[in-house]
Amino acid sequence: MEAPPLTPSYSPTSLLIRHKNPSSVTTFSRSPNVKNRTNFSIHASSSADSVVTLLDYGAGNVRSVRNAIKFLGFEIKDVQTPEDILNASRLVFPGVGAFAPAMEVLSKTGMGEALCSYIEKDRPFLGICLGLQLLFESSEENGPIKGLGLIPGTVGRFDSSNGFRVPHIGWNALQIAKESEILDDVGNHHVYFVHSYRAMPSDDNKEWISSTCDYGDKFIASIKRGNVHAVQFHPEKSGDVGLSILRRFLYPKSNVAKKTGEGKASKLAKRVIACLDVRANDNGDLVVTKGDQYDVRENTKENEVRNLGKPVELAEQYYKDGADEVSFLNITGFRDFPLGDLPMLQVLRYTSENVFVPLTVGGGIRDFTDSQGRHYSSLEVAAEYFRSGADKISIGSDAVYAAEEYLRTGVKTGKTSLEQISRVYGNQAVVVSIDPRRVYINNPKDVQFQTIKVSSPGPNGEEYAWYQCTVNGGREGRPIGAYELAKAVEELGAGEILLNCIDCDGQGKGFDVDLIKFISDAVSIPVIASSGAGVPEHFSDVFTKTNASAALAAGIFHRKEVPIQTVKEHLLKEGIEVRI
Numbered sequence: 137m138e139a140p141p142l143t144p145s146y147s148p149t150s151l152l153i154r155h156k157n158p159s160s161v162t163t164f165s166r167s168p169n170v171k172n173r174t175n176f177s178i179h180a181s182s183s184a185d186s187v188v189t190l191l192d193y194g195a196g197n198v199r200s201v202r203n204a205i206k207f208l209g210f211e212i213k214d215v216q217t218p219e220d221i222l223n224a225s226r227l228v229f230p231g232v233g234a235f236a237p238a239m240e241v242l243s244k245t246g247m248g249e250a251l252c253s254y255i256e257k258d259r260p261f262l263g264i265c266l267g268l269q270l271l272f273e274s275s276e277e278n279g280p281i282k283g284l285g286l287i288p289g290t291v292g293r294f295d296s297s298n299g300f301r302v303p304h305i306g307w308n309a310l311q312i313a314k315e316s317e318i319l320d321d322v323g324n325h326h327v328y329f330v331h332s333y334r335a336m337p338s339d340d341n342k343e344w345i346s347s348t349c350d351y352g353d354k355f356i357a358s359i360k361r362g363n364v365h366a367v368q369f370h371p372e373k374s375g376d377v378g379l380s381i382l383r384r385f386l387y388p389k390s391n392v393a394k395k396t397g398e399g400k401a402s403k404l405a406k407r408v409i410a411c412l413d414v415r416a417n418d419n420g421d422l423v424v425t426k427g428d429q430y431d432v433r434e435n436t437k438e439n440e441v442r443n444l445g446k447p448v449e450l451a452e453q454y455y456k457d458g459a460d461e462v463s464f465l466n467i468t469g470f471r472d473f474p475l476g477d478l479p480m481l482q483v484l485r486y487t488s489e490n491v492f493v494p495l496t497v498g499g500g501i502r503d504f505t506d507s508q509g510r511h512y513s514s515l516e517v518a519a520e521y522f523r524s525g526a527d528k529i530s531i532g533s534d535a536v537y538a539a540e541e542y543l544r545t546g547v548k549t550g551k552t553s554l555e556q557i558s559r560v561y562g563n564q565a566v567v568v569s570i571d572p573r574r575v576y577i578n579n580p581k582d583v584q585f586q587t588i589k590v591s592s593p594g595p596n597g598e599e600y601a602w603y604q605c606t607v608n609g610g611r612e613g614r615p616i617g618a619y620e621l622a623k624a625v626e627e628l629g630a631g632e633i634l635l636n637c638i639d640c641d642g643q644g645k646g647f648d649v650d651l652i653k654f655i656s657d658a659v660s661i662p663v664i665a666s667s668g669a670g671v672p673e674h675f676s677d678v679f680t681k682t683n684a685s686a687a688l689a690a691g692i693f694h695r696k697e698v699p700i701q702t703v704k705e706h707l708l709k710e711g712i713e714v715r716i
């Protein structure tokens with residue numbers, strides 16, 4: 137589930153090809169003072185105190201956890217042998233990958249036994265996500281598979297038949313079941329979850345439970361016994377609240393007063409996402425740009441690429457402004473090979489050092505053969521993005537080809553980028569970005585695709601439309617509708633859909649509510665509404681009229697027309713739950 141099992145270990149440097157303009161590599165500005173904006177930069181007093189032992193069994197990206205620990209002023213010692221676990225003064229276990237391969241590694245290496253012994257001795261421990269699930273007796277994930285057996289209970293899959301979208305992705309509320317000092321600052325704030333499996337409370341495990349969360353049913357959000365803690369959510373992705381959880385674990389003796397603040401969390405919040413379309417400008421520097429219906433060039437004689445700022449700076453700004461997620465779309469990825477694009481990878485690395493909400497990156501995720509004949513699989517491209525700090529990757533064009541082929545043959549080959557990345561990293565890490573264009577028609581029978589009755593008729597009074605999918609940044613229309621694509625990619629392993637609309641992009645006239653309702657009713661994975669936001673009312677409109685789980689905007693944030701906080705305050709006023 138939560139990320140990759142046992143991918144071959146590629147050397148990141150061997151994959152990197154220098155960007156055609158190497159000087160642009162150094163142009164990212166980082167924010168040296170970001171640490172000062174919170175009160176979390178308490179440094180440990182002696183060198184032994186400042187070391188955190190990290191159990192990273194090589195199954196995937198734990199960069200975010202590393203970054204958060206370093207941000208809080210601690211050094212990391214990686215576990216190499218079971219003895220390192222036994223000798224740790226505090227151990228963090230950010231479980232990644234699927235349950236079965238994780239258990240296999242723990243058993244084979246002797247680390248599982250060391251972990252049990254460490255926990256039984258009540259040594260300071262923090263498990264995250266799969267690091268919580270593995271403590272239970274077994275999991276149904278591709279199983280049943282035996283777990284470490286320290287806590288009674290079985291880990292099972294969420295039930296999507298009752299209308300709850302699976303994976304459970306987003307910011308949800310905790311119900312505190314017992315005093316746990318690491319949760320002291322959570323209060324009524326949301327924390328970030330991303331998972332399809334969960335452990336359920338029972339009489340047998342109730343003494344362990346420190347908090348639960350409601351999502352269709354009540355599941356275990358965190359456990360605590362003595363010095364042993366584990367959380368199903370991701371503190372390293374839960375903004376300031378998450379950092380305070382980590383800090384309270386890493387620095388238990390600090391006498392920081394309990395600070396529960398203003399939160400009003402009661403359920404899964406609707407997310408507000410800031411999107412940065414990124415590409416090289418004509419000088420070869422990576423810039424944030426923004427199109428009108430996907431045309432990103434200025435309407436001037438020079439016809440230059442619109443430049444709305446620097447990617448790292450803007451991402452950090454949006455994090456501070458309250459974005460629930462930040463997406464980078466490498467919009468020329470369809471023609472430039474992303475692993476040749478060192479700056480984009482550096483953007484991710486730098487951003488993930490200071491931005492503690494989920495990061496998504498898209499553009500160019502596909503198989504590629506370079507001019508020297510070296511073949512790169514889409515899995516390698518995704519692996520490099522994950523290693524550089526992405527939590528989710530987003531596939532555009534390649535998912536369209538995969539869906540077309542699947543609908544033509546009815547066969548899941550398992551070989552498409554979508555299927556492979558989803559299998560290795562879990563479907564919660566794979567977003568499919570759809571770039572459809574509205575095509576008005578008079579009669580639904582005129583096309584072989586699912587159509588809708590539009591709320592405003594077309595230019596010639598047409599009452600129906602279908603949504604034609606495109607590839608290569610909207611340049612080429614394909615013989616597949618958005619409805620057909622969405623259903624097919626859900627079956628092929630997408631965990632979320634980013635639903636753009638070329639007609640609305642950059643227009644500021646509101647989301648295409650017809651389209652978003654059409655698609656969010658058709659699938660059971662979360663749908664992110666995108667394209668067209670102009671005022672805060674457009675966000676409440678899309679959330680009240682459709683089943684979108686999140687709404688994404690670009691232009692209004694880049695041009696500073698509407699701050700993210702204003703959008704959130706408006707949503708709250710309208711009774712729509714958001715993270716504040």
Ligand code: 1PR
Binds near residue numbers: 571689692
């Ligand atoms: O096909 O796998 O290489 O992925 C390419 C990715 O780049 C896709 O996700 C595709 O949507 C995106 N992309 C390609 N060309 C463009 C372009 O603008 N020329 N950007 C592009 C798409 C659309 C949104 C935008 C919203 C909100 N950008 O993500 O941010 O429409 O904008 P707004 O709030 O200003 O209206 P691949």
